[in-house]
Amino acid sequence: MASGKIIALSGGVGGAKLGLGLHQICAPEELYFITNTGDDFLYLGFYIAPDVDTLVYTLAGVNNTETGWGRADETWKTHNVLGELGADNWFKLGDKDLALHLHRSKALRNGERLTSITQDIANRFHLKATVLPMSDHMIQTVVDTNKGLLSFQEYFVKQANKPKIKNISFKSKNPEPSAEVTEILMDPDLKGIVICPSNPYLSIDPILSIEKIRQSITESKHPRVAVSPIINGQSVKGPTTKIMDELGLETNVLTIAQHYKDYIDGIVIDTSDQDYVGQIESMGIQVKLSEIMMNNDDDKKRVAEDVIHFIDHIS
Amino acid sequence: MASGKIIALSGGVGGAKLGLGLHQICAPEELYFITNTGDDFLYLGFYIAPDVDTLVYTLAGVNNTETGWGRADETWKTHNVLGELGADNWFKLGDKDLALHLHRSKALRNGERLTSITQDIANRFHLKATVLPMSDHMIQTVVDTNKGLLSFQEYFVKQANKPKIKNISFKSKNPEPSAEVTEILMDPDLKGIVICPSNPYLSIDPILSIEKIRQSITESKHPRVAVSPIINGQSVKGPTTKIMDELGLETNVLTIAQHYKDYIDGIVIDTSDQDYVGQIESMGIQVKLSEIMMNNDDDKKRVAEDVIHFIDHIS
Numbered sequence: 150m151a152s153g154k155i156i157a158l159s160g161g162v163g164g165a166k167l168g169l170g171l172h173q174i175c176a177p178e179e180l181y182f183i184t185n186t187g188d189d190f191l192y193l194g195f196y197i198a199p200d201v202d203t204l205v206y207t208l209a210g211v212n213n214t215e216t217g218w219g220r221a222d223e224t225w226k227t228h229n230v231l232g233e234l235g236a237d238n239w240f241k242l243g244d245k246d247l248a249l250h251l252h253r254s255k256a257l258r259n260g261e262r263l264t265s266i267t268q269d270i271a272n273r274f275h276l277k278a279t280v281l282p283m284s285d286h287m288i289q290t291v292v293d294t295n296k297g298l299l300s301f302q303e304y305f306v307k308q309a310n311k312p313k314i315k316n317i318s319f320k321s322k323n324p325e326p327s328a329e330v331t332e333i334l335m336d337p338d339l340k341g342i343v344i345c346p347s348n349p350y351l352s353i354d355p356i357l358s359i360e361k362i363r364q365s366i367t368e369s370k371h372p373r374v375a376v377s378p379i380i381n382g383q384s385v386k387g388p389t390t391k392i393m394d395e396l397g398l399e400t401n402v403l404t405i406a407q408h409y410k411d412y413i414d415g416i417v418i419d420t421s422d423q424d425y426v427g428q429i430e431s432m433g434i435q436v437k438l439s440e441i442m443m444n445n446d447d448d449k450k451r452v453a454e455d456v457i458h459f460i461d462h463i464s
Numbered sequence: 465m466a467s468g469k470i471i472a473l474s475g476g477v478g479g480a481k482l483g484l485g486l487h488q489i490c491a492p493e494e495l496y497f498i499t500n501t502g503d504d505f506l507y508l509g510f511y512i513a514p515d516v517d518t519l520v521y522t523l524a525g526v527n528n529t530e531t532g533w534g535r536a537d538e539t540w541k542t543h544n545v546l547g548e549l550g551a552d553n554w555f556k557l558g559d560k561d562l563a564l565h566l567h568r569s570k571a572l573r574n575g576e577r578l579t580s581i582t583q584d585i586a587n588r589f590h591l592k593a594t595v596l597p598m599s600d601h602m603i604q605t606v607v608d609t610n611k612g613l614l615s616f617q618e619y620f621v622k623q624a625n626k627p628k629i630k631n632i633s634f635k636s637k638n639p640e641p642s643a644e645v646t647e648i649l650m651d652p653d654l655k656g657i658v659i660c661p662s663n664p665y666l667s668i669d670p671i672l673s674i675e676k677i678r679q680s681i682t683e684s685k686h687p688r689v690a691v692s693p694i695i696n697g698q699s700v701k702g703p704t705t706k707i708m709d710e711l712g713l714e715t716n717v718l719t720i721a722q723h724y725k726d727y728i729d730g731i732v733i734d735t736s737d738q739d740y741v742g743q744i745e746s747m748g749i750q751v752k753l754s755e756i757m758m759n760n761d762d763d764k765k766r767v768a769e770d771v772i773h774f775i776d777h778i779s
Contacts, residue, residue, distance in 0.1 A: 255552070270549065
């Protein structure tokens with residue numbers, strides 16, 4: 150088991166895959182996730198934090214592997230009756246999943262911080278790893294599209310990420326990290342920082358939009374490693390390459406490396422992308438080739454091991 | 465099928481039984497329920513109207529006959545996970561039932577009136593009868609007990625109606641009936657008013673606590689008939705006689721008749737209570753003997769027929 154504190158920046162599904170791998174090979178009490186909350190939104194009156202939940206469910210082993218989100222062994226009674234009543238049900242909430250949103254929303258109304266509620270929830274799921282929302286304050290990903298300005302969930306779920314993206318921004322009255330995020334980023338015993346293979350523009354950029362986080366990572370003396378969300382010009386999951394196209398970017402690992410260049414010392418890319426190694430290295434970024442498609446738990450563990458070895462190699 | 469507009473004052477389970485009987489024998493578009501909302505409360509952030517829902521579910525034929533509340537074919541996923549998360553789950557909400565609360569709460573937050581939302585919900589369940597909450601404003605039943613002041617649900621559900629009642633009151637900043645309730649009470653084409661066999665103190669008194677309703681019924685020229693919730697000294701359902709005991713009242717139909725004497729011209733009591741006929745009649749209240757225990761749909765229909773014949777007889 151690898152030792153030393155690891156920070157992993159993560160969005161939802163893609164990030165949680167590597168997260169689970171890291172969780173298997175690192176001492177969980179030394180593993181800290183800083184999780185995107187730019188997708189968080191109010192729905193039917195309660196607060197939903199999709200990426201935080203996907204990560205918690207995945208680490209706890211209760212995630213729904215069929216849908217890629219929500220909980221396993223799920224039912225949809227409330228969702229279906231909402232439909233029968235003519236109510237909003239464009240965001241599909243399972244009956245088990247719903248309980249978490251009700252619980253968290255009540256705690257938030259009672260004045261608890263998102264971070265402490267998340268810790269409490271993680272404890273209920275017996276997690277020893279620490280899942281930290283990037284902020285205790287609302288920071289909303291806003292997508293400027295050919296259909297107008299959309300919140301992340303309007304874009305991603307309600308409109309099934311069909312609108313063409315012109316720009317992505319992050320709206321907040323208080324774009325501050327939590328005390329816990331600040332503290333772990335300053336920890337002198339840090340072994341390294343990992344940027345998980347989440348969507349760089351929609352899942353990682355919201356985290357990096359917080360100046361104190363961005364600055365801490367930019368200035369960090371600890372090894373910083375990203376895992377590419379692109380393999381051979383294709384998104385592993387979700388609309389990453391579609392968005393890159395719309396933003397006028399080349400859909401390859403070079404673009405990813407350029408995007409992260411201020412934040413990483415090294416990048417793990419797929420062996421199928423080895424032709425880009427020279428160009429990425431010329432940017433001053435070390436490259437590790439690996440088979441980074443994670444189809445099963447063994448893949449996740451193996452990629453996580455490669456990431457940790459890469460960190461050991463860089464430091 | 466009986467014709468002419470009927471108003472029925474109703475609480476939850478007991479009232480809904482007679483309600484269903486009336487629904488079977490009256491033209492449903494001429495049937496108007498004025499329903500207790502003194503039990504309504506906020507729970508986990510949403511507004512719950514137990515008696516309105518019990519009535520709607522019962523008339524729609526989707527009520528849970530095993531529990532006596534909630535919906536048939538129900539599951540408890542959200543409820544169970546709330547328990548696992550250490551959240552409040554003392555009020556047991558089924559997964560289907562929950563959708564109604566979410567839908568209504570959102571509509572209320574959007575500024576809709578409880579009455580119009582209830583109409584919308586009733587339409588969704590294809591009801592032709594009209595279910596009217598007694599008010600669009602919060603009127604809360606407060607129970608003064610040996611365990612202190614309790615809201616209705618704290619008393620009835622959380623503490624399983626175990627505390628001893630000293631007094632019952634109704635708290636409101638705006639104890640007004642809705643426009644729809646006022647209108648139907650003033651309707652010149654009314655055939656009669658029925659007080660269903662709900663708990664007089666906890667289900668009917670909240671309705672009568674609204675001065676305009678109380679006054680309309682007191683002064684009404686149309687026949688007004690109650691059905692006793694007491695048979696042979698026993699509550700048909702729930703804690704009626706327990707409460708009567710605690711309030712120092714004799715647990716018999718005479719007490720019920722006295723309680724309602726300003727609001728009724730007649731009362732339907734069980735044949736087993738025929739010994740009280742003389743005393744009730746001496747109060748100026750007509751009496752109809754019937755077998756009023758409603759164990760099945762035939763019973764409900766038969767009692768409803770007796771009520772309507774009684775109204776015809778009085779007018």
